[in-house]
Amino acid sequence: MASMSEFDDATVVADDGTTQIHDGWDINGNANGGYLMALAASGLRRIADRPDPVTVTAHYLAPGRPGDARVTGSVVKAGKRFTTVSGALESGGRTNIQVLAAFGDLASNAASEFVSMNGAPPDLPPIEQCTPREANGAVPTALMNRLMVRLHPEHTGWLRGERSGTGEMAGWFGFADGRPLDTLSLLLVADALPPAVFNLDIPSGWVPTVELTVHVRAVPAPGPVRCVFRTRFVHGGMFEEDGEVWDANGTLVALSRQLALLPR
Amino acid sequence: MASMSEFDDATVVADDGTTQIHDGWDINGNANGGYLMALAASGLRRIADRPDPVTVTAHYLAPGRPGDARVTGSVVKAGKRFTTVSGALESGGRTNIQVLAAFGDLASNAASEFVSMNGAPPDLPPIEQCTPREANGAVPTALMNRLMVRLHPEHTGWLRGERSGTGEMAGWFGFADGRPLDTLSLLLVADALPPAVFNLDIPSGWVPTVELTVHVRAVPAPGPVRCVFRTRFVHGGMFEEDGEVWDANGTLVALSRQLALLPR
Numbered sequence: 317m318a319s320m321s322e323f324d325d326a327t328v329v330a331d332d333g334t335t336q337i338h339d340g341w342d343i344n345g346n347a348n349g350g351y352l353m354a355l356a357a358s359g360l361r362r363i364a365d366r367p368d369p370v371t372v373t374a375h376y377l378a379p380g381r382p383g384d385a386r387v388t389g390s391v392v393k394a395g396k397r398f399t400t401v402s403g404a405l406e407s408g409g410r411t412n413i414q415v416l417a418a419f420g421d422l423a424s425n426a427a428s429e430f431v432s433m434n435g436a437p438p439d440l441p442p443i444e445q446c447t448p449r450e451a452n453g454a455v456p457t458a459l460m461n462r463l464m465v466r467l468h469p470e471h472t473g474w475l476r477g478e479r480s481g482t483g484e485m486a487g488w489f490g491f492a493d494g495r496p497l498d499t500l501s502l503l504l505v506a507d508a509l510p511p512a513v514f515n516l517d518i519p520s521g522w523v524p525t526v527e528l529t530v531h532v533r534a535v536p537a538p539g540p541v542r543c544v545f546r547t548r549f550v551h552g553g554m555f556e557e558d559g560e561v562w563d564a565n566g567t568l569v570a571l572s573r574q575l576a577l578l579p580r
Numbered sequence: 581m582a583s584m585s586e587f588d589d590a591t592v593v594a595d596d597g598t599t600q601i602h603d604g605w606d607i608n609g610n611a612n613g614g615y616l617m618a619l620a621a622s623g624l625r626r627i628a629d630r631p632d633p634v635t636v637t638a639h640y641l642a643p644g645r646p647g648d649a650r651v652t653g654s655v656v657k658a659g660k661r662f663t664t665v666s667g668a669l670e671s672g673g674r675t676n677i678q679v680l681a682a683f684g685d686l687a688s689n690a691a692s693e694f695v696s697m698n699g700a701p702p703d704l705p706p707i708e709q710c711t712p713r714e715a716n717g718a719v720p721t722a723l724m725n726r727l728m729v730r731l732h733p734e735h736t737g738w739l740r741g742e743r744s745g746t747g748e749m750a751g752w753f754g755f756a757d758g759r760p761l762d763t764l765s766l767l768l769v770a771d772a773l774p775p776a777v778f779n780l781d782i783p784s785g786w787v788p789t790v791e792l793t794v795h796v797r798a799v800p801a802p803g804p805v806r807c808v809f810r811t812r813f814v815h816g817g818m819f820e821e822d823g824e825v826w827d828a829n830g831t832l833v834a835l836s837r838q839l840a841l842l843p844r
Contacts, residue, residue: 427817428842553691578692
């Protein structure tokens with residue numbers, strides 16, 4: 317078998333939907349939410365028979381632990397431009413995530429050429445001046461050995477217990493093994509940085525994702541992407557986190573939003 | 581039968597899921613997307629047996645026309661705080677929308693009291709100084725007879741062919757018959773204003789919603805709500821529209837985001 321990248325290997329799904337939640341894509345033992353979404357989408361896009369996840373929504377129902385898993389799903393509608401699929405990733409007798417997604421072909425899409433952009437990539441120092449997520453050891457995770465995540469130094473005060481009070485987390489993202497980014501991997505990017513609320517004075521503890529939606533807007537160019545995640549509104553025990561992902565050409569390649577819970 | 585509000589009447593779903601897509605909730609004959617979401621959620625929350633739609637995602641697959649319809653769905657997980665349901669609204673042999681949603685009880689939810697708000701309600705003139713959507717006749721719709729929608733005068737230049745170039749649409753929302761807003765009706769609010777892209781120089785034509793997600797963050801206080809919808813990024817034939825809905829007490833009660841298509 318040809319050598320594959322770590323991400324490709326970790327998102328293989330067989331024709332019958334059987335797969336593995338791979339070890340080493342976790343935060344303290346629980347598989348990363350973006351990884352679970354990418355794994356499910358890897359199986360569902362085969363069912364859709366279209367290459368790119370254009371909009372994917374996942375509800376997070378049970379933590380994913382390494383081991384045997386299965387992607388199930390069915391086509392709701394195969395349209396002219398998108399195929400909509402409803403499905404799930406299941407393991408250990410539980411549904412880890414329930415998914416509703418539309419797949420398309422972004423590269424060959426003959427779309428309107430109208431462009432209007434009110435925004436720009438986050439202003440980040442060069443990669444070598446940004447902070448490796450794992451550097452300070454505050455959140456040592458196996459996941460970070462597979463990823464090249466470098467945070468804006470001004471957004472890492474929480475690693476030293478100094479929270480800025482602004483719910484923003486920006487940084488660079490790539491794969492540690494140099495695998496180029498594609499549309500599937502943008503689902504992982506959408507949940508790969510530390511939560512933006514770590515820069516707010518929230519109660520400490522786990523901040524579980526209820527729901528995550530990712531819009532993949534374009535095929536990323538080669539090179540690392542710049543991301544920024546922002547939480548503006550925390551109340552009622554809930555908050556949103558909105559993400560933007562920009563490729564090396566300065567193209568917006570994904571938007572994400574999740575609903576998450578404060579520790580109780 | 582006791583007299584009900586127009587919205588309550590239009591979102592009745594029987595125990596077996598049978599319902600009606602009611603006339604008069606349309607834009608040029610196609611039922612409004614927020615109304616379809618509210619109708620589906622009305623049926624699905626009974627299946628969930630929890631009152632409030634907390635996060636609802638709908639994929640729009642076929643236009644809804646007045647007539648017999650059915651809400652189908654099943655519980656994916658009934659958890660401690662939320663019940664997740666997968667379902668659909670179907671009519672005329674087609675799936676109008678496919679839905680993935682989590683329901684909870686926002687009023688009785690014993691949540692963290694931590695609050696951090698980086699944002700405020702849109703700055704709107706008083707209702708009587710805002711512009712009725714139907715006033716200028718550019719988009720005469722039956723829907724607007726049922727709703728009290730008043731737009732920020734600075735966002736209505738498109739009605740006169742004068743587009744501001746900024747993808748923003750803000751306004752007041754209430755029901756014309758005075759029905760108080762509840763969490764179900766916030767799903768309607770999320771799609772009730774004219775598209776924010778009407779203030780950009782987009783090609784003219786229908787801008788179909790691919791996917792809409794609404795987070796209901798709190799039970800609205802009595803009185804009309806203030807909303808703002810923004811589109812920042814239009815490229816590749818697609819755009820997002822992000823909405824905020826604020827109640828009369830200045831509480832953020834809903835966030836929405838949709839992925840929509842430019843005319844081709």
